[in-house]
Amino acid sequence: MKGTAKIKALSALFAVTMLSATSITYMQTVKAEDGLKDDGLPNGISKVMVKPATNDGPLDEIFSGWHFRSKETKNLQKDDFENPGYLWVEQGEELWATKDGSEGKSCKSCHNDAAKTMKGVGAEMPKWNAKLKRPLTLEQRINTCRTESMGAKEWKWESSQMLSMTAFVRNLSRGMPMNVQADGPMKPWVEKGKKIYYTRVGQLNMSCSNCHEDNYGKYIRADHLSQGQSNGFPTYRLKWQKLGSLHRRFKGCMKNIRATPYKPGSDEFVALEIYLSQRGKGLEIETPAVRN
Amino acid sequence: MAKSKPRVKAPKKASKGDIVTIKTLISHIMETGLRKNKKTGKIIPRRIINKFQAKFEGTEIFSVDLDPAISANPFFQFSMKAEKSGEFEFIWTDDNGEVYSKKSKLTVS
Numbered sequence: 001m002k003g004t005a006k007i008k009a010l011s012a013l014f015a016v017t018m019l020s021a022t023s024i025t026y027m028q029t030v031k032a033e034d035g036l037k038d039d040g041l042p043n044g045i046s047k048v049m050v051k052p053a054t055n056d057g058p059l060d061e062i063f064s065g066w067h068f069r070s071k072e073t074k075n076l077q078k079d080d081f082e083n084p085g086y087l088w089v090e091q092g093e094e095l096w097a098t099k100d101g102s103e104g105k106s107c108k109s110c111h112n113d114a115a116k117t118m119k120g121v122g123a124e125m126p127k128w129n130a131k132l133k134r135p136l137t138l139e140q141r142i143n144t145c146r147t148e149s150m151g152a153k154e155w156k157w158e159s160s161q162m163l164s165m166t167a168f169v170r171n172l173s174r175g176m177p178m179n180v181q182a183d184g185p186m187k188p189w190v191e192k193g194k195k196i197y198y199t200r201v202g203q204l205n206m207s208c209s210n211c212h213e214d215n216y217g218k219y220i221r222a223d224h225l226s227q228g229q230s231n232g233f234p235t236y237r238l239k240w241q242k243l244g245s246l247h248r249r250f251k252g253c254m255k256n257i258r259a260t261p262y263k264p265g266s267d268e269f270v271a272l273e274i275y276l277s278q279r280g281k282g283l284e285i286e287t288p289a290v291r292n
Numbered sequence: 293m294a295k296s297k298p299r300v301k302a303p304k305k306a307s308k309g310d311i312v313t314i315k316t317l318i319s320h321i322m323e324t325g326l327r328k329n330k331k332t333g334k335i336i337p338r339r340i341i342n343k344f345q346a347k348f349e350g351t352e353i354f355s356v357d358l359d360p361a362i363s364a365n366p367f368f369q370f371s372m373k374a375e376k377s378g379e380f381e382f383i384w385t386d387d388n389g390e391v392y393s394k395k396s397k398l399t400v401s
Contacts, residue, residue: 081301084365087319090297241322241364 056182056190057279059213064283065226065291068217073238077290085167085236085288088160088243092168095161101152107165110149114172122170123179123285126274128186135189137270138166139245157264163243167234170287177284178231180277193275196268202259208272211253228253229280230273232289243288246273296320296341300382302396306374310400314346314354317367318384318392324360341366343385348398349378374400 066074076082096114099106111117125138136144142165143154155162182190197208211220212228219225233246240248247264250272254261262268301315318341325338338360346354354370377400384392 081299081315081317082367084317084319084367087297087299087317087365090299238363 056194056275057213059227059279062227062229062280062283064229064231064286064289066232066286066289068224068226069290069292073290073292077286083236083288083290085234085243085290088164088167088234088236089171089288091160092164092166092171095165096168101146101150103149103151105150107145110145114169118169118172120173120176122166122173122287123176124181125170126180126270126277128181128184133185135186135270135274137265137273138169140265140270142166142169158245158248163234163245166245167243167288170234170285173285174287175284177282178277178280180274180281182274182278182281186274189271189274190278192268193271193273196272197275202254202257204257204259206257208253227280228276229283230276231280231283232286232291234287235289235291238290238292246276296384296386296390296392298382298384298392298394300380300394300396302380303398304396305399305401308374308376308400310374311371312374312398313369313371314380315367315369316344316346316382316394317365319365320384320386322360322362322364322366326360339387341384342387343383344368345383345385346370347381347383348372349376350381374398376400 066077076084080086093114095107097106097108099109107114122138125141126135127141128134129136129141129144132144139155139157139162142162146152147154155165180186200207200210208228211225216225216227230246233249234243235249236243237249245264247269250269251261251264296319298316298318300317303312303314306312320341321339322341323336323339325335325340327336328334329336340360340362341358344356344358344366345352353372354368356368358366378398380396380398382394382396386392
């Protein structure tokens with residue numbers, strides 16, 4: 001018994017030493033673990049990349065949450081058939097052509113073939129809407145279409161239909177770099193998001209940056225902290241056993257630090273989404289990603 | 293997701309004696325029957341896929357009895373030695389009595 005305890009203590013010490021080293025050579029570690037060069041990544045998985053100078057963020061390297069997951073989870077995402085997120089993508093494809101509302105229209109009635117008209121759209125969301133004078137996330141844009149053009153009821157943020165449609169549309173941009181506008185009218189929203197990102201909240205008095213900027217690559221108890229990039233959303237989370245939106249993830253994070261979460265679709269979360277998207281600008285869309 | 297939708301990935305063609313791999317996935321909530329509704333305090337009734345069967349030309353080649361501990365959207369992968377042409381049939385049985393099935397043809401040359 002004593003011997004095992006000693007080994008355990010030693011290995012714990014070793015783990016601690018290892019951890020302190022990770023942040024310096026994280027990029028190399030990640031690449032070595034995957035056995036991958038940048039061009040050897042499976043289809044639709046974002047490369048480790050040096051942060052473009054235009055992004056507002058202090059990290060030198062940015063990478064997708066994919067690199068922080070276990071081999072088993074990665075394998076689920078690598079194969080489009082095994083990836084359960086595709087169940088939603090397929091449902092979204094059906095919904096695209098399903099008529100709804102008083103106008104008797106479907107998405108297809110206006111936008112035709114999604115594969116052509118929606119390619120790249122998901123990579124640019126949230127996007128400034130000149131008419132409403134505010135940025136709209138993909139979810140909000142879809143609901144605007146539904147209420148204004150289709151005469152249909154809004155979908156709830158976390159409903160199966162909304163998740164399916166956002167997953168379907170974002171999936172059409174898979175492999176394309178995130179490209180959110182951050183200047184012009186979007187500037188105040190980026191600033192607002194940045195402020196939220198760095199503000200400590202909750203009983204644990206933590207901000208987003210405490211985990212995802214200062215300590216990514218390390219473990220917080222059993223959680224392997226990622227950089228908190230948004231390129232894989234909506235994401236199939238094994239914990240949720242279903243697809244979930246980015247705002248649901250935000251809510252989860254806020255609960256973890258014992259804070260009162262903002263509402264999905266609130267201006268605060270929209271601003272945070274915008275700030276995050278521009279932080280990860282250039283990362284390729286992986287929707288639907290698989291995470292644990 | 294409201295209705296369960298099966299997905300199957302099985303080869304269409306094979307040479308005699310080949311080992312073919314078959315993958316199946318079905319969307320299903322796999323409600324354990326152990327959780328409570330947070331508002332009412334009542335137990336959410338169990339609803340899982342309790343049996344999965346794969347048949348080839350009517351003969352069972354693979355089957356599983358599922359239990360509540362299995363995650364949502366169960367995925368199965370198994371293999372078979374291709375001896376003759378024929379049709380696969382995949383059958384999922386739901387607790388509520390519903391049966392979902394999907395067929396796929398295999399040509400052996």
